[in-house]
Amino acid sequence: xxxxxxxxxxxxxxxxxxxxxxxxxxxxxxxxxxxxxxxxxxxxxxxxxxxxxxxxxxxxxxxxxxxxxxxxxxxxxxxxxxxxxxxxxxxxxxxxxxxxxxxxxxxxxxxxxxxxxxxxxxxxxxxxxxxxxxxxxxxxxxxxxxxxxxxxxxxxxxxxxxxxxxxxxxxxxxxxxxxxxxxxxxxxxxxxxxxxxxxxxxxxxxxxxxxxxxxxxxxxxxxxxxxxxxxxxxxxxxxxxxxxxxxxxxxxxxxxxxxxxxxxxxxxxxxxxxxxxxxxxxxxxxxxxxxxxxxxxxxxxxxxxxxxxxxxxxxxxxxxxxxxxxxxxxxxxxxxxxxxxxxxxxxxxxxxxxxxxxxxxxxxxxxxxxxxxxxxxxxxxxxxxxxxxxxxxx
Amino acid sequence: xxxxxxxxxxxxxxxxxxxxxxxxxxxxxxxxxxxxxxxxxxxxxxxxxxxxxxxxxxxxxxxxxxxxxxxxxxxxxxxx
Numbered sequence: 001x002x003x004x005x006x007x008x009x010x011x012x013x014x015x016x017x018x019x020x021x022x023x024x025x026x027x028x029x030x031x032x033x034x035x036x037x038x039x040x041x042x043x044x045x046x047x048x049x050x051x052x053x054x055x056x057x058x059x060x061x062x063x064x065x066x067x068x069x070x071x072x073x074x075x076x077x078x079x080x081x082x083x084x085x086x087x088x089x090x091x092x093x094x095x096x097x098x099x100x101x102x103x104x105x106x107x108x109x110x111x112x113x114x115x116x117x118x119x120x121x122x123x124x125x126x127x128x129x130x131x132x133x134x135x136x137x138x139x140x141x142x143x144x145x146x147x148x149x150x151x152x153x154x155x156x157x158x159x160x161x162x163x164x165x166x167x168x169x170x171x172x173x174x175x176x177x178x179x180x181x182x183x184x185x186x187x188x189x190x191x192x193x194x195x196x197x198x199x200x201x202x203x204x205x206x207x208x209x210x211x212x213x214x215x216x217x218x219x220x221x222x223x224x225x226x227x228x229x230x231x232x233x234x235x236x237x238x239x240x241x242x243x244x245x246x247x248x249x250x251x252x253x254x255x256x257x258x259x260x261x262x263x264x265x266x267x268x269x270x271x272x273x274x275x276x277x278x279x280x281x282x283x284x285x286x287x288x289x290x291x292x293x294x295x296x297x298x299x300x301x302x303x304x305x306x307x308x309x310x311x312x313x314x315x316x317x318x319x320x321x322x323x324x325x326x327x328x329x330x331x332x333x334x335x336x337x338x339x340x341x342x343x344x345x346x347x348x349x350x351x352x353x354x355x356x357x358x359x360x361x362x363x364x365x366x367x368x369x370x371x372x373x374x375x376x377x378x379x380x381x382x383x384x385x386x387x388x389x390x391x392x393x394x
Numbered sequence: 395x396x397x398x399x400x401x402x403x404x405x406x407x408x409x410x411x412x413x414x415x416x417x418x419x420x421x422x423x424x425x426x427x428x429x430x431x432x433x434x435x436x437x438x439x440x441x442x443x444x445x446x447x448x449x450x451x452x453x454x455x456x457x458x459x460x461x462x463x464x465x466x467x468x469x470x471x472x473x474x
Contacts, residue, residue, distance in 0.1 A: 245398060373399055381432045382442055383473045387399040 001107045001117060001159070002229060003138040005088070005124055006149035009041030009053075010101025013132065014077035015070045016043075018288075022068055026051065028060060030069040040072070054181065075282040075290035075326075082235070084134075087127040094231025104145065106229040107138060121157035130155060139165060143224025147176050147195075165223050170196025177217040183210055195221045235278075238271055239328040240264040242390070244376075247286045247321035253376040254315045254322060255308075260374055260390050261327040262307045271332065275300035278331035281311055284324040291318055300333045358392060402469035405459050409468075414447060418459055418470070421451040432460075446474060 007013065012029045016022055026049045029040030037057040049064035061067055081100045088095050092113055093105040107120050114120040121136045128134040137148025139160040147169060152158040160168045172195045174184050187210070192198050198206070199221035207215035219225070240261045248254060258281070265271075277300045282292035293314045301307060311327075358370050371389040380386050408417040415423050428448040435442050443463040450456055458474040461467075 242396065245396065371397075381434055383400045383471055384398040384402065386473070388396040389399055390396055 001138045001140060002142050002145045002227070003105050003107050003121060003124065003136055004142070004145035004149040005103045005105070005128065005134055005136050006146070007084075007101045007128075007132050007134045008150070009043075010081065010132075011072060011074070011077045012041035012043070012070060014080045014100075015073040017076070017080070018073075019070075022070065025068055026064050026066055027068040027070050028053075030071050031057060032072055039069070071287075071289045073288075073290045075284070075292040078280070078282075078292055084128050084132065085232075087129075088124060089231075091123055091127040093124060093127075094229065096229045096231060102146070102149075104142065104229050105231070117159060118157060121159070125155060125157060139168075139223075140226065141165065141223040142227045143220040144169060146224075147172055150176055166196075166199070169199065169221065169223065170194060172196075174198065174217075177220050179213060179217045183213060183217075186210070233331065235328075235330040238265055238268050238332075239326055240268075241324055241326045243324040244322065245388070246385075247323055248376065249318075249321035250377065251315060254318070254325065255312055256374050256376065257325050258311055258315065258327070259304070259308050260372070261325060262304050262311070264392075265327050265329055266302060266304055266307070268329075271302075271329065273302070274332040274334070275302045276307065276329050276331070277333055278329075279307065279311065280328040280330050281314055282326045282328070283318060283322045284326075285318075285320040285322060287320065289320065291320075293317065294330065296331075400471060400473035402460070402462075402471045405468045405470040407459055407461075407468035409461070413445065413461065415449060415459055415468075418449060418451055418457055421453055421455075423449045424452050425450040427456075448474075 012027070015029065016027070023043055024045060026043060026046035028042040028046055028051060031037050031039065038054050039051070039057055039060050040053060042051050042053055046064060046067060049067070051060045051064050051067060055063070077100055085095050085097055085103060088103060088105065092110050094109065095103045095105050097103040105124070107117055110120045111117050114123050117138060121138060124136055125134055133154035135149050135152035135154055136157040137145045137150070137152055137160065138157070139145040139148055140162040144160050144165045148158040148160045151172065174187060174193060174195060177195065177198070187198065192201070198218055201218065203215065203218055206218040210217070242257050242261055248257070276297065278294060278296045280292060280294045282290060284290055295310055295314065297310065362370050368391050370392045372392055373387050374390045375387045378386050406419050407415045410416045414426055414429070417423065426447055426449050430446050432442060432444045432446060441464060444460040445463060446458060446460040448456070448458050457470055458472070459468055459470045460474070462469060
């Protein structure tokens with residue numbers, strides 16, 4: 001069976017972990033910088049006050065003037081989600097996860113390990129912990145499992161057998177079907193308000209009226225594809241962080257900091273000469289918010305310049321000055337081979353000699369003794385704000 | 395945590411009546427080459443208000459010292 005573990009409003013919950021008292025008040029996830037001013041997930045108190053996820057911010061505040069807007073904290077959310085997925089993996093589940101707050105896994109491999117389907121699902125809930133209010137649904141098809149997880153109460157495991165899938169899905173509201181709001185309203189205006197009503201319509205007619213999205217929703221309403229769950233490869237645990245003595249907003253300084261992070265991350269021994277397939281760049285911002293961008297390389301890379309060139313433009317998206325910048329090598333290749341160069345680039349020999357010399361100095365004086373001077377604000381009128389010592393790990 | 399380069403170091407300075415240094419680390423100031431003021435970060439909780447002096451001591455040494463008007467102390471600093 002396919003199981004789906006869902007944590008509704010995950011990003012809001014992650015953002016509220018530092019402010020648990022707000023969870024009991026009407027609160028909503030504020031729109032991200034530069035995005036359309038639509039609010040994200042909401043707390044139960046906001047729901048009771050008439051606020052709905054996806055509402056325009058002005059409308060939401062007019063509906064509930066006491067509404068607290070919670071700034072998204074994507075870096076914390078990613079970290080919390082990663083912890084949850086790892087706990088599931090530690091319990092033996094091969095997890096597939098593309099959206100924060102929703103994870104799929106196949107129960108076939110673990111049912112025997114835990115003594116049955118129900119025990120396996122309970123084990124998954126226990127692995128996540130009770131404070132996230134996770135719920136699990138299991139069914140023969142992916143969408144039915146997702147629907148079951150959305151219908152289940154916090155901490156509950158809901159199993160829908162194949163023969164009951166149609167009856168189970170029929171009374172559920174259309175919002176579960178990943179349709180955009182306009183399409184859903186269009187369907188509701190036509191009197192189609194439940195999943196079962198949509199599933200009862202002829203597929204060709206739905207496709208003609210609503211296009212490919214409608215056709216895909218119609219497929220889901222009929223249970224969705226059976227699909228195979230492909231467990232992810234656990235990410236590598238290589239990261240480097242630079243904490244600044246004071247907030248930095250200057251692009252040049254941030255690019256220099258990025259270059260240092262790239263050099264340090266690439267020189268980590270755990271990388272073992274493997275190439276980088278995916279990286280994540282995150283930052284802690286002034287005011288407590290966070291920012292995160294990920295990048296997947298078409299050709300895995302291990303050259304500092306390629307990483308710098310690829311990641312540099314991401315720094316332009318930073319919405320506020322940065323207190324700490326973090327680079328994670330989230331996925332590495334298995335291969336370690338490298339094409340030898342016919343002609344060594346200029347300075348390669350000197351670089352090798354310098355590295356060897358630095359290694360000797362470090363061996364005799366201990367870690368942290370070798371540092372690079374990195375200019376961070378050469379124009380500053382305060383001399384000690386112009387440059388920093390950055391310890392070298394290579 | 396990263397360490398800033400050219401951090402100020404506490405200096406033993408005896409000032410003249412006009413506030414300029416007369417003795418720096420017990421050595422007489424022979425010449426004040428330059429004097430300037432740095433007022434910055436006044437909008438933060440850690441404002442900077444310094445009066446800098448580029449001086450030549452009796453030993454021939456060239457030193458930059460400043461009086462921190464926020465904390466009322468003297469410092470020497472390289473790279474100023």
